[in-house]
Amino acid sequence: MNQKGILIVVSGFAGTGKGTLMKRLLQDYDNYALSVSMTTRSPRPGERDGIEYFFVTKEAFEEKIAQDGLVEYACYVGNYYGTPRAYVEEKLGEGKDVILEIEIQGALKIKEKFPDSVLIFVMPPSGPELKARLVGRGTETMDVIEKRMSRAIEESQGIEHYDYIVVNDDLDECTQRLHNIICSAHSTPGRNMEFINKIRNELTQGN
Amino acid sequence: MNQKGILIVVSGFAGTGKGTLMKRLLQDYDNYALSVSMTTRSPRPGERDGIEYFFVTKEAFEEKIAQDGLVEYACYVGNYYGTPRAYVEEKLGEGKDVILEIEIQGALKIKEKFPDSVLIFVMPPSGPELKARLVGRGTETMDVIEKRMSRAIEESQGIEHYDYIVVNDDLDECTQRLHNIICSAHSTPGRNMEFINKIRNELTQGN
Numbered sequence: 001m002n003q004k005g006i007l008i009v010v011s012g013f014a015g016t017g018k019g020t021l022m023k024r025l026l027q028d029y030d031n032y033a034l035s036v037s038m039t040t041r042s043p044r045p046g047e048r049d050g051i052e053y054f055f056v057t058k059e060a061f062e063e064k065i066a067q068d069g070l071v072e073y074a075c076y077v078g079n080y081y082g083t084p085r086a087y088v089e090e091k092l093g094e095g096k097d098v099i100l101e102i103e104i105q106g107a108l109k110i111k112e113k114f115p116d117s118v119l120i121f122v123m124p125p126s127g128p129e130l131k132a133r134l135v136g137r138g139t140e141t142m143d144v145i146e147k148r149m150s151r152a153i154e155e156s157q158g159i160e161h162y163d164y165i166v167v168n169d170d171l172d173e174c175t176q177r178l179h180n181i182i183c184s185a186h187s188t189p190g191r192n193m194e195f196i197n198k199i200r201n202e203l204t205q206g207n
Numbered sequence: 208m209n210q211k212g213i214l215i216v217v218s219g220f221a222g223t224g225k226g227t228l229m230k231r232l233l234q235d236y237d238n239y240a241l242s243v244s245m246t247t248r249s250p251r252p253g254e255r256d257g258i259e260y261f262f263v264t265k266e267a268f269e270e271k272i273a274q275d276g277l278v279e280y281a282c283y284v285g286n287y288y289g290t291p292r293a294y295v296e297e298k299l300g301e302g303k304d305v306i307l308e309i310e311i312q313g314a315l316k317i318k319e320k321f322p323d324s325v326l327i328f329v330m331p332p333s334g335p336e337l338k339a340r341l342v343g344r345g346t347e348t349m350d351v352i353e354k355r356m357s358r359a360i361e362e363s364q365g366i367e368h369y370d371y372i373v374v375n376d377d378l379d380e381c382t383q384r385l386h387n388i389i390c391s392a393h394s395t396p397g398r399n400m401e402f403i404n405k406i407r408n409e410l411t412q413g414n
Contacts, residue, residue, distance in 0.1 A: 121396070123402075123403075123406060124406070126405075126406065126409055127406055127408070127409025127410045127412070128409060130410070149410065152410055153407075153410045153411055156403070156406065156407045156410055157407075159396050159403050160396045160397070160403075162396055163395065164391065164394045164395060164396075165394055165395075165396055165399055165403070166394060167402075177390070177391075177394070180387040180390060180391055181391045181394060183384070183387060184371065184384075184387055184388045184391035184392075185391075187371045187372055187373060187384070187388060188370065188371060188372075189328070189366050189367045189369055189371075189372055190367070192372055195330075195374075196330075196363075196366050196367075196372070198333075199330060199331070199333065199334055199363065200360075200363045200364075201334070202333055202334025202335060203334045203337070203356065203359055203360045203363055204360055205334070
């Protein structure tokens with residue numbers, strides 16, 4: 001029926017499995033493009049430059065900011081994270097729904113700049129479950145885990161700013177629900193004015 | 208995850224197949240209750256009192272208005288149409304999503320009284336297709352058909368007030384899309400505050 005791509009922001013506490021969920025969404029459906037963020041933090045074991053993130057120096061990041069080459073950026077646990085502009089604009093133009101997996105500061109900036117964007121928050125089934133997942137990942141020190149939990153408490157205050165929440169209890173179901181939410185977002189009148197006006201013209205001419 | 212039922216308003220030009228669509232939605236899924244409207248118009252062949260409508264006299268309708276027994280009512284092509292209050296409140300309380308199949312005047316009144324309601328407009332695939340369907344039904348005179356087309360033109364001006372549109376091109380797909388839209392509406396933060404606050408408490412206590 002339409003149309004132009006939607007800018008989709010996906011946030012969620014560390015440890016809610018957003019990464020796996022995004023990978024699955026892109027595997028299962030054609031209409032998505034995942035924006036790769038740029039960061040100054042160090043790669044975790046197994047992370048590849050240009051896949052999970054573009055890993056750059058502080059100097060390179062600040063040059064990108066100066067060139068207005070980022071749609072948003074924010075600082076989180078001492079490192080820069082940002083969304084390169086060129087890829088987002090190219091894919092939206094192609095009609096793809098572009099997914100930004102970013103944290104809440106960036107999400108709110110996106111909503112302000114792009115009021116038509118859709119903000120989705122991925123929730124853990126429960127608080128204890130979240131902590132178990134963070135500890136279970138085994139890649140971080142207790143200190144970092146505690147920092148992430150504090151951060152989660154802080155981020156949880158902002159959930160009302162999101163348009164939708166999804167609970168990541170079961171990967172299959174959560175992927176499906178996420179896809180349905182995005183499809184439904186395509187069904188607002190505002191995103192279908194071309195079609196609505198076509199019908200209006202046909203009704204008037206036919207009478 | 209939640210919850211209380213949502214008040215769903217479904218509108219659409221006469222001839223878009225809303226009735227069939229609603230019947231199918233109720234057949235395929237458990238979580239819906241269809242509100243039966245009250246009207247002073249005469250039954251069409253095959254229509255049964257208490258099923259398609261409650262058919263009442265003008266006097267009985269006006270008494271219902273006086274008792275505040277309707278959540279909304281409107282006048283359309285010379286007849287009253289209204290939504291009895293008791294059924295709606297009972298089913299919402301049971302957690303059912305209550306569907307009101309009403310026209311735009313009533314829809315806007317519902318949105319004003321119940322800002323949390325979800326308004327969905329069913330569209331025909333095209334203007335000529337709509338006219339073909341109206342003529343094809345064969346139950347109405349040309350005069351009534353022309354009146355309905357004029358009414359459609361008028362109603363089409365109000366589509367932007369709806370939250371979503373669905374195109375009834377294929378009954379199976381349209382039913383599925385309608386159901387997905389309603390499920391997505393259940394995923395807003397505002398409709399899940401109990402769950403969100405539970406997670407917040409668990410995060411705070413767990414730290």
